[in-house]
Amino acid sequence: MTxxxxxxxxxxxxxxxxxxxxILFNYDELNGKFSWDTGIAIGSYLAGLKNGVxxxxxxxxxxxxxxxxxxxxxxxxxxxxxxxxxxxxxxxxTFSLCYVTWDMKRLTDPQIPAVIExxxxxxxxxIMHLLKEVDPQKVHIGMRVKAVWKSxxxxxxxxxxxxxxxxxxxx
Amino acid sequence: MNERVAIVGIGWSGYRSxxxxxxxxxxxxxxxVKAYADAGVDPRKDIQSFVTVAExxxxxxxxxxxxxxxxxxxxxxxxxxxxxxxLHGLATAYMLVKTGQFDIVAVEGHSKAxxxxxxxxxxxxxxxxxxxxPLRFNTHFVAGLEMNRFLFETGTTQEQxxxxxxxxxxxxxxxxxxxxxxxxxxxxxxxxxVLSWPxxxxxxxxxxxxxxxxxxxSESTARHLNDKPIWILGMGWCNDSPSLESxxxxxxxxxxxxAQIAYRQAGFRNPQGIIDFAxxxxxxxxxxxxSLEALxxxxxxxxxxLTEDGAxxxxxxxxxxxxxxxxxxxxxIDATGLARALEVVLQLRGEAGLYQLEDVNVGLAQxxxxxxxxxxxVAVLAN
Amino acid sequence: xxxxxxxxxxxxxxKFVRRAQETPKELSWLATRMALxxxxxxxxxxxxxxxGTAPDxxxxxxxxxxxxxxxxxxxxxxxxxxxxxxGTGVFVPIQGWYHVASGMFDVVLVVxxxxxSNFYPHAQAAFLxxxxxxxxxxxxxxxxxxxxxxxxxxxxTYGISKxxxxxxxxxxxxxxxxxxxxxxxxxxITVEDVLNSEVLAYPVQRYDxxxxxxxxxxxxxxxxxxxxxxxxxxxxxxxxxxxxxxxHWTNRDLVYPRYVEYAARMAYDMxxxxxxxxxxxxxxxxxxxxxxxxxxxxxxxxxxxxQAPQLxxxxxxxxxxNMPVCPSGGLLGVGNPIAAAGLMKIAELFWQLRGEAGDRQVPGxxxxxxxxxxxxxxxxxxxxxxxx
Numbered sequence: 001m002t003x004x005x006x007x008x009x010x011x012x013x014x015x016x017x018x019x020x021x022x023i024l025f026n027y028d029e030l031n032g033k034f035s036w037d038t039g040i041a042i043g044s045y046l047a048g049l050k051n052g053v054x055x056x057x058x059x060x061x062x063x064x065x066x067x068x069x070x071x072x073x074x075x076x077x078x079x080x081x082x083x084x085x086x087x088x089x090x091x092x093x094t095f096s097l098c099y100v101t102w103d104m105k106r107l108t109d110p111q112i113p114a115v116i117e118x119x120x121x122x123x124x125x126x127i128m129h130l131l132k133e134v135d136p137q138k139v140h141i142g143m144r145v146k147a148v149w150k151s152x153x154x155x156x157x158x159x160x161x162x163x164x165x166x167x168x169x170x171x
Numbered sequence: 172m173n174e175r176v177a178i179v180g181i182g183w184s185g186y187r188s189x190x191x192x193x194x195x196x197x198x199x200x201x202x203x204v205k206a207y208a209d210a211g212v213d214p215r216k217d218i219q220s221f222v223t224v225a226e227x228x229x230x231x232x233x234x235x236x237x238x239x240x241x242x243x244x245x246x247x248x249x250x251x252x253x254x255x256x257x258l259h260g261l262a263t264a265y266m267l268v269k270t271g272q273f274d275i276v277a278v279e280g281h282s283k284a285x286x287x288x289x290x291x292x293x294x295x296x297x298x299x300x301x302x303x304x305p306l307r308f309n310t311h312f313v314a315g316l317e318m319n320r321f322l323f324e325t326g327t328t329q330e331q332x333x334x335x336x337x338x339x340x341x342x343x344x345x346x347x348x349x350x351x352x353x354x355x356x357x358x359x360x361x362x363x364x365v366l367s368w369p370x371x372x373x374x375x376x377x378x379x380x381x382x383x384x385x386x387x388x389s390e391s392t393a394r395h396l397n398d399k400p401i402w403i404l405g406m407g408w409c410n411d412s413p414s415l416e417s418x419x420x421x422x423x424x425x426x427x428x429x430a431q432i433a434y435r436q437a438g439f440r441n442p443q444g445i446i447d448f449a450x451x452x453x454x455x456x457x458x459x460x461x462s463l464e465a466l467x468x469x470x471x472x473x474x475x476x477l478t479e480d481g482a483x484x485x486x487x488x489x490x491x492x493x494x495x496x497x498x499x500x501x502x503x504i505d506a507t508g509l510a511r512a513l514e515v516v517l518q519l520r521g522e523a524g525l526y527q528l529e530d531v532n533v534g535l536a537q538x539x540x541x542x543x544x545x546x547x548x549v550a551v552l553a554n
Numbered sequence: 555x556x557x558x559x560x561x562x563x564x565x566x567x568x569k570f571v572r573r574a575q576e577t578p579k580e581l582s583w584l585a586t587r588m589a590l591x592x593x594x595x596x597x598x599x600x601x602x603x604x605x606g607t608a609p610d611x612x613x614x615x616x617x618x619x620x621x622x623x624x625x626x627x628x629x630x631x632x633x634x635x636x637x638x639x640x641g642t643g644v645f646v647p648i649q650g651w652y653h654v655a656s657g658m659f660d661v662v663l664v665v666x667x668x669x670x671s672n673f674y675p676h677a678q679a680a681f682l683x684x685x686x687x688x689x690x691x692x693x694x695x696x697x698x699x700x701x702x703x704x705x706x707x708x709x710x711t712y713g714i715s716k717x718x719x720x721x722x723x724x725x726x727x728x729x730x731x732x733x734x735x736x737x738x739x740x741x742x743i744t745v746e747d748v749l750n751s752e753v754l755a756y757p758v759q760r761y762d763x764x765x766x767x768x769x770x771x772x773x774x775x776x777x778x779x780x781x782x783x784x785x786x787x788x789x790x791x792x793x794x795x796x797x798x799x800x801x802h803w804t805n806r807d808l809v810y811p812r813y814v815e816y817a818a819r820m821a822y823d824m825x826x827x828x829x830x831x832x833x834x835x836x837x838x839x840x841x842x843x844x845x846x847x848x849x850x851x852x853x854x855x856x857x858x859x860x861q862a863p864q865l866x867x868x869x870x871x872x873x874x875x876n877m878p879v880c881p882s883g884g885l886l887g888v889g890n891p892i893a894a895a896g897l898m899k900i901a902e903l904f905w906q907l908r909g910e911a912g913d914r915q916v917p918g919x920x921x922x923x924x925x926x927x928x929x930x931x932x933x934x935x936x937x938x939x940x941x942x
Binding site: 007008009010011012013023027028030034036038042045046066067068070074093094095096097098099100101102103104110111113114115124125126127128129130141158159160 | 567568569570571572573574575576581584585588614674675676678679681682687688689690692693694695696698699702703704706707710734735752753754755756757758768769800802804805806807808
């Protein structure tokens, strides 16, 4: 590399260094607690979910129906004031078969996250959720799916009010 | 390039202890709409770059810049985040215009402090994780250490610090935006609970939620946009040592240097007689005094006396925090510096209403990033 | 109006390792010192410092930029940390560029540092909090998901095979075998090795992914009049671009990175480049996953949509090809200490364009290179074009 550089600094450690107690460290668990205000748009979305409805919003200028609903259209910057109930069915836009958890623990049966284009929203407009009740090998892009809801009593106004999506018989 | 840079649009929302009716995105949208209308610009067509300020731990979201573009009208545009105070954001937007590549740039800062349920703990996570954090002190202890040393070195008294609180919270009574206006006696302030002696709870600003957006433009563009451009004469920012073990406690070398940088650009050395008023850091009462000295408005030890004498009152020689400052308006975490700059702009435009100062042409805004940092910024603005 | 020219005049970096003994401050300082020594400057010559580092949650340190400031040499200096997620490593030199191009400063130090091993038990978990707190986080998402979702969409739309994608990983890891700082250089790795590696999140397998790492990189930027005084071989920042797409990532097609295209067009305009395929001699696209390099080459207009795999099949992307891609070894080979990995690409272009890249030197005296990074929720593109 440059004539001045003879060697590069940095000292790699191995697992053994820790096992043998050569390395001292300080362990701390963070206590960051938050209660995020959901506001108008996402607040309405969550209220919709509690009632078993996926809510979108419509921009009359861009003629787009988006999900989840929002206060402002990101493309024309005009307020979005029209809320639209969408269907709880949709099409898999893309998916993955995930064999590790969010903190990298190994799974035998994969989790199946997917982006699902929601019926009633504009094309390519979807939400991220999970697929279940399906053979992982049979999931495909373009697959038709339907939401499986918690019972009305169990719903709290959260994205998890939809337990997951499952395939619908293609006609 | 030598073209000057102006603030041509301002918008704000919030200044409330809670804002449960709006999400942070909606607060920001409200401010952005106002700022763009004020500047007469369409963000989708006219604004070429956007700067936001935020810290992940204040948002409870990692990589928070993900969520910045939509409510600013900035989707698919050059947007970036500075993990700094609002004045760092302002300085960044200023530099972008100065490159000559951008004519109109927007800057945004916000606070949803009310959503952080464990704010003292979160603030403590800014301490060195090996050397300081395991001691588990009340997070305000850093301010207690600094205040004690400042009082010791300068002979400033707790009463003089309390006079800052009294002034700023009284000023806030005239500011309809300010949620913490109050008419307190010095005794009320001094008899409050102790946080970390000599620092009392009433020396410390409460928090508020809100959002601020500003639009900056190059000189040639500014002249087309509106008839009330506020010129940025100089911007400076600086850090001192982050270590609690090896920093100056009594003085603020980072504010001294930030001010020197800003003053040099503005073309003067000494602010006295040039700057008509200031909106400066008062996260804690003593910081206003310490900052006044670091900014060169007076010598060490004089700021407390001047405050007691009324020199920093709205009708004094150098009105300081006529808006009420953070003590009166609430500390807005990362947006605090923008809040101060906004007040300077309002004064220079003659739009400050009940607390409008007379005959002001040059104003100064200054900020500090809060404990345990040694990071601050200074802006000199003129009409 | 003419813009102030800005040059890179020095660079330094630490080894990229799985777990470093040095603290984040020390890593920053090691890279900083090397960058200063490489252009025979001291901290006294530095007028301002720009810092790049990715989420605070890795280190569990709030306001990590403030914590790192003395390690990055920012004591009593103007100092700011910029942040665009994974795109930060190529953004922070842009931040340095506007510090100088604005006329505010003549000599600026740019530092990027990451210590991912601080997070316990695994840095991956820190990524949970990048998702929307209300609409996504309750589903327990992990970072691999978004890559897997995007990769699947890209493969399926264009009919690209896993084998086509594995070639990227192989070439980058082989290139990295010549990089003295590399964590995962392997001269003998094959496509089969990649295809047979553990499935993490179909279609993503172990060897499709760059390794979590610790490391730091620093460069020195100078205004034209200073650069010419200090070095015979300044490398000019000819163009910069950055772009952030909407946060609503489930409301757009992941098959093509529009934001990278917009960032690239901004940089090409600034550099006066009309035909990128002809005028760019070395490309360092962001490659945290192998398919990402392909995705980004398309966004950078260096390949047609869906055609980037061809560059690896016909040898164009090889170190001795017409347009070498990631001659450094990229993130897949050298390692991925997030922000530092992006700035490593800038350092690589600096060394390559000066003809100082040693065993990795691209033949034919390349004149111009492009580096790019990506980040957030498949959302941000950052681009720097450098030339001599």
